[in-house]
Amino acid sequence: MSETRQLEEYAVLVVAPEKPHMYLKRKGACRECPGHPCALVCPTEVFAMAEETMTIEYEKCIECGACFYVCPKGNIQWEYPPGGEGVTYRY
Amino acid sequence: MDAHFDCIVVGAGPAGAAAALTAAKDGVNVALLERGQFPGAKNMFGGAIYSEPTREIIPAFWEEAPLERPLVNATVWFLEEDSAVMAGFCGLEFGQAPYNRFTVLRSKFDRWLAGKAVEAGAQLFTSALVTELVYQRRGLHRAVVGVKTAEGEQLGAKVVILAEGMLAPLTEQAGLRQPIPAYALAHYVQEVLALDSEKIEDRFNLPPRMGAAYGFVGSPMGGVVGKAGIWTNKDSVSITVGGYLDQMADKRIGPRTMLARFKQHPLVKKLLAGAQVLEYKAHMIPKGGYRFMPKLYADGVLVAGDAAVTISGQRGTDLAMLSGQAAGDVAALARAKEDYSAKTLAIYEHRLSNTFFMKDIKQQRQRLEYYRKNPAPDYLVSDLLNKLAYEFFKVDMTTHQEKLAKLKAIFWQEQLPWTSISDLYAGMQDWKVF
Numbered sequence: 001m002s003e004t005r006q007l008e009e010y011a012v013l014v015v016a017p018e019k020p021h022m023y024l025k026r027k028g029a030c031r032e033c034p035g036h037p038c039a040l041v042c043p044t045e046v047f048a049m050a051e052e053t054m055t056i057e058y059e060k061c062i063e064c065g066a067c068f069y070v071c072p073k074g075n076i077q078w079e080y081p082p083g084g085e086g087v088t089y090r091y
Numbered sequence: 092m093d094a095h096f097d098c099i100v101v102g103a104g105p106a107g108a109a110a111a112l113t114a115a116k117d118g119v120n121v122a123l124l125e126r127g128q129f130p131g132a133k134n135m136f137g138g139a140i141y142s143e144p145t146r147e148i149i150p151a152f153w154e155e156a157p158l159e160r161p162l163v164n165a166t167v168w169f170l171e172e173d174s175a176v177m178a179g180f181c182g183l184e185f186g187q188a189p190y191n192r193f194t195v196l197r198s199k200f201d202r203w204l205a206g207k208a209v210e211a212g213a214q215l216f217t218s219a220l221v222t223e224l225v226y227q228r229r230g231l232h233r234a235v236v237g238v239k240t241a242e243g244e245q246l247g248a249k250v251v252i253l254a255e256g257m258l259a260p261l262t263e264q265a266g267l268r269q270p271i272p273a274y275a276l277a278h279y280v281q282e283v284l285a286l287d288s289e290k291i292e293d294r295f296n297l298p299p300r301m302g303a304a305y306g307f308v309g310s311p312m313g314g315v316v317g318k319a320g321i322w323t324n325k326d327s328v329s330i331t332v333g334g335y336l337d338q339m340a341d342k343r344i345g346p347r348t349m350l351a352r353f354k355q356h357p358l359v360k361k362l363l364a365g366a367q368v369l370e371y372k373a374h375m376i377p378k379g380g381y382r383f384m385p386k387l388y389a390d391g392v393l394v395a396g397d398a399a400v401t402i403s404g405q406r407g408t409d410l411a412m413l414s415g416q417a418a419g420d421v422a423a424l425a426r427a428k429e430d431y432s433a434k435t436l437a438i439y440e441h442r443l444s445n446t447f448f449m450k451d452i453k454q455q456r457q458r459l460e461y462y463r464k465n466p467a468p469d470y471l472v473s474d475l476l477n478k479l480a481y482e483f484f485k486v487d488m489t490t491h492q493e494k495l496a497k498l499k500a501i502f503w504q505e506q507l508p509w510t511s512i513s514d515l516y517a518g519m520q521d522w523k524v525f
Contacts, residue, residue, distance in 0.1 A: 010371045011282075037340035043280045043347060043373035063133065064373040065258045066278045069271070070340050079260065080126060082241050084218030088132045091196045091283040091327070091370045 004088065007060055010044050013088045016059035017081040022067075023056070029075045030054035038067040038076065062087040096122045098422045099238055099248035100213075101221050101261060103130035103205040105408050106396025106415035107254030109148050111208035111215075113419025114252075119426050121213040122246060123205060124238070126220040131201030133256070135281055135374040136408050138322030138329045139192040139304060140200065144409035146189065148416055149207060157203050159194040159324035160302025161186050164295065168358075169473035170309035175358050176476040186301045194302050194322045194329070196283070204412075224251065224265055224392070234431070235265070235391035249431045250391055252418045254411075257377050257397035259385075267394055268385030273340070274463055275379030277317070279333030280346040284366035288326045294362055295323055305362075309473035311353040313344040316469060319353045321362065327369060328362075330354070336375065346373065377402055381456040387443065388436040393418045401443075403451045410448045417442045475505045 004015045024030065031052050039047040044060045047067065063086050068076040080086070098114050100107045103125035111123040127133040139162055145152050153161075163186045166179030185191040209215050225237035225245060237247040253262050262268040288300075295303040307319040317334020332350045339345055353359055377383060377400045384400045387393065395401070395418040396411035403410060421439040425431045443449050478501050482494075489497070 011368045012371045035340070035343065040343065040345040041278060041336060041339050042345075043371070045347075062371075062373050063258075064278065064375055066276075066336060066346075066373070066375060069276055069375070070273050070336055080220055080258075083126045083220035084128050086133075088128050089135065089198050089370060089372055091198055091329075091372075 007044060010060075012044070012062055013090065014060065014062065015081075015085045015088060017085045020056070020058045021081045021086070022058050022061065022076060022078040024054060025075050025077055026073075027053070029073050033073060033075075037070045037072065041066040041070050094122075095237075095247035096120050096214075097248065097426050098122070098250050098252065098419075099124060099246055100252045100254055100419075101238065102126075102254040102256055102396070102398070103208075103215065103217075104134055104201055104254060104256060104396060104411065105204060106398075106401075106411035106418075107252070108201065108204040108208050109412040109415030110252045110254055110395055110419035110422070111205070111213040112148065112211050113416045114422045115208055115211035115213040115419075117420075117423035117426075118212075119419075119423050121208070122248070123208055123213045123215045124219045124221055124240075124246075125205070125215065125217045127217065129198070129202050129217055130205035130215070131198040134197040134201055135279070135372040136197060137279075137320055137331050137405070138324075139194050141192050141406075141409045142190040144413055148204075148412050151188075153188065153190060153193070155203075157195065157199040159196060160297075160300060161190045162192040162194065162304050163301045164297065164303035166303065166305050168305060168307045168309075169476045170307055170311060170356060170358070171473060171477040172310055173357060174477045174481065175309075176473075176480050183298065183301070186298065192304070194304075194324050196324060196327075196329075221255075221261060224261055229390060229432075232390050232433075235389070248391075250393065250422050250425055250436070252393045252395060252415075252422060253398050254395045254415055254418070255398045257375055257400075259394075259398035262385050262394050262398045265389065265392060267387075267389060267392075268398070268400075269383070271377050271379055271383050271400075273337040274335060275377065275383055275459060276336040277333055277376040277378045278336040278339060278346055279331050279374055279376065280350050281329055281331045281372040281374075282350065282368050283324075283327050283329050283370045283372070284363060285327050285369050286363075286366040290365075291323045291326070291328065297323070307353070307359070308469040309477075310470075311356050311359075312349060312469075313352060314342045314470070315339055315344060315349070317349065318469075319349075321359075328366060330363070335378070376407060378459065380459055381452050382459075384452070387440045388433060390433045390436075391431050393421065393436055393439050401448065401452070403448045403455070406448065413446065413448070414443060417446075471505060475502065478505070
């Protein structure tokens with residue numbers, strides 16, 4: 001299991017999963033998406049458009065699920081990170 | 092099968108822990124599986140548990156549970172840019188046994204509750220992610236006979252209780268729940284901020300060790316039907332901000348912006364001055380109600396808590412515990428009958444349908460649709476109340492008659508739909524204000 005660390009911008013501990021637990025079903029689909037609601041609603045800014053490509057920093061995910069529920073194209077495949085990994089709340 | 096149990100409970104949150112506790116007390120051989128490092132490691136909520144429902148699970152729980160403060164004050168704030176109209180209640184009777192509500196920190200409370208299940212004989216497995224249900228053919232049907240973990244381990248069970256939380260992948264995999272649309276989901280972020288207990292008691296005007304819950308509607312929500320809340324813990328405060336997920340996308344305002352706007356409000360800022368952020372959290376609530384509830388049982392399986400969408404207005408954590416308790420009871424009953432078929436497990440649905448909360452959930456099934464069509468009442472009422480208050484409190488040089496005429500003019504200018512006041516009442520029930 002990888003190490004527990006606090007995210008840089010947010011006060012939350014995440015054990016980054018070794019393998020991505022989320023990916024785009026169709027890479028190109030995000031280019032046509034108006035407004036990228038995934039990036040808007042994500043609490044920890046996992047999603048960012050860079051040069052017409054959607055980048056996903058899955059290591060920052062705190063598992064709320066908002067991205068794949070809000071995606072107008074149903075383009076985000078998401079599953080729970082392995083047991084014990086991902087976000088660990090202390091409070 | 093690597094191991095076999097009478098009952099496997101997936102998820103050690105309030106629903107799962109209550110289910111495991113109830114079944115184990117009845118002598119059922121229970122495994123309680125939690126994907127987090129400990130129960131509560133993945134959980135977040137508005138901030139308070141309720142005494143009466145919790146007593147159903149653990150009588151006099153306040154004598155041992157890790158609680159923060161009993162809530163004696165509930166206040167709703169209608170916020171505009173530089174003003175607020177407040178309506179509140181403070182009742183010190185709620186500060187004495189049997190109490191009314193308590194703030195808790197979920198990482199402590201959930202761990203304690205799961206510990207009660209372990210004391211009753213349940214076996215708790217943490218860092219255990221269930222990825223699949225295991226089925227067996229029974230004539231024309233198939234029955235759930237166990238689970239498979241991410242490590243590929245198979246655990247057998249006569250009945251599996253899915254208390255896996257709102258995302259509910261297994262419940263969907265089993266075909267019991269359809270994906271919930273964004274308009275039926277509320278999306279919240281939270282910050283827990285350190286604040287000295289004396290400062291909390293000063294700023295929130297509280298007797299020692301007593302607590303307050305403040306709910307907020309109005310301008311910081313940026314047009315989204317949503318609310319903010321502040322809950323006082325022992326030496327921290329939890330603030331929660333959010334609203335309907337689809338509206339965030341439509342109005343182009345995300346939860347991070349809503350949180351920042353809320354904290355920057357001049358009247359809120361004072362309450363939080365000097366408080367350091369300890370933790371940041373996010374979680375969604377399935378607000379959809381009856382229409383989006385799953386099928387609650389099938390051969391060898393029951394669904395409880397957020398996975399079962401047992402949400403009624405602001406209430407969720409207590410209903411999770413109560414639905415978990417009912418599921419645990421029915422698992423024990425099925426064991427006594429040695430029959431885990433859908434026919435026997437249907438008793439669970441029958442039990443739930445007789446509860447106060449299922450009656451409420453059924454009765455309120457139109458509310459979400461109404462809110463979708465009329466998203467503005469919170470804002471209209473908040474705007475109106477603040478304009479009226481400014482005029483009412485402004486000392487000027489007019490007669491009483493002229494003052495009254497001015498107030499009436501403000502009221503009529505607002506073009507409030509006649510239903511707004513009742514909508515607002517419904518909204519306050521629906522959201523985490525009181």
